[in-house]
Amino acid sequence: MQQQLTDVRERMIVALDFSSMDEVKKCLERLQGHIRYVKVGMELAYAEGPAIVAYLKEQGLKVFVDLKVHDIPNTAKGAMKSLARLGADMVNVHAAGGTAMMAAAREGLEQGTAAGAARPLLIGVTMLTSTSKETMNHEIAIPGTVEDVVVHYAKLTKQAGLDGVVASPLEVPLIKKAAGDSFVTVTPGIRPLGTDQGDQTRITTPEQAFRLGSDYLVIGRAITGASDPAGVWQSIVAAVEADRA
Numbered sequence: 001m002q003q004q005l006t007d008v009r010e011r012m013i014v015a016l017d018f019s020s021m022d023e024v025k026k027c028l029e030r031l032q033g034h035i036r037y038v039k040v041g042m043e044l045a046y047a048e049g050p051a052i053v054a055y056l057k058e059q060g061l062k063v064f065v066d067l068k069v070h071d072i073p074n075t076a077k078g079a080m081k082s083l084a085r086l087g088a089d090m091v092n093v094h095a096a097g098g099t100a101m102m103a104a105a106r107e108g109l110e111q112g113t114a115a116g117a118a119r120p121l122l123i124g125v126t127m128l129t130s131t132s133k134e135t136m137n138h139e140i141a142i143p144g145t146v147e148d149v150v151v152h153y154a155k156l157t158k159q160a161g162l163d164g165v166v167a168s169p170l171e172v173p174l175i176k177k178a179a180g181d182s183f184v185t186v187t188p189g190i191r192p193l194g195t196d197q198g199d200q201t202r203i204t205t206p207e208q209a210f211r212l213g214s215d216y217l218v219i220g221r222a223i224t225g226a227s228d229p230a231g232v233w234q235s236i237v238a239a240v241e242a243d244r245a
């Protein structure tokens with residue numbers, strides 16, 4: 001997907017992996033005027049509850065509520081109905097829950113979305129970006145290559161009527177080939193050059209991720225853990241811009 005630079009900022013989602021509103025406020029102060037889209041994961045959602053989403057929306061930010069729902073279809077449907085009421089822009093489920101669960105999740109999301117409001121994007125998580133081929137084959141007991149499994153999950157996700165998947169940028173070209181260019185790819189595992197890989201295994205730089213066709217990048221610690229988060233943000237935008245020039 002060909003993107004304008006203005007889009008780049010809208011397509012970089014900062015993961016607010018904090019455990020309190022205070023930490024979130026401090027982080028947002030330092031990134032004010034730069035970021036447009038944030039992610040609320042389990043750590044923050046479990047600590048602060050639904051009010052955190054309302055707060056972030058009041059700040060004019062788009063919000064990805066990342067709770068990775070994975071349950072029986074009826075429960076997933078109910079969870080999505082409740083999530084839709086929070087006013088999130090994007091939510092997700094585990095594709096490994098299967099097509100019945102994913103279709104039920106979509107139904108719940110549609111039922112919970114207020115009349116006239118846009119339904120949040122519903123995204124299926126494929127194979128976590130922290131998972132290596134070795135772990136997938138020998139611990140989780142799924143044979144084959146990570147790429148094949150991710151593409152399989154992407155096809156299931158599309159079949160169930162979802163909008164896209166979470167995967168590593170490394171798999172984006174194969175996902176787009178299998179599911180089409182408009183099928184949304186949300187990609188964590190982003191590591192600007194020189195940053196610590198930590199627990200992620202399938203990583204790329206932000207420039208590589210956009211070059212591979214990622215629609216949204218999810219970036220956490222490289223920005224939020226930096227001594228100058230706004231500086232890192234600006235250097236990422238500049239690197240992407242230079243890469244496209």
Ligand SMILES: O=C(O)c1cc(=O)[nH]c(=O)n1[C@@H]1O[C@H](COP(=O)(O)O)[C@@H](O)[C@H]1O
Nearest residue numbers: 015041066127128129166188218219220221
């Ligand atoms: O669904 C996600 O957002 C997600 C899926 C995945 O496969 N890998 C992954 O890292 N994430 C999330 O993306 C963020 C990545 O954070 P950093 O590794 O700090 O950049 C974290 O909030 C993860 O929960």
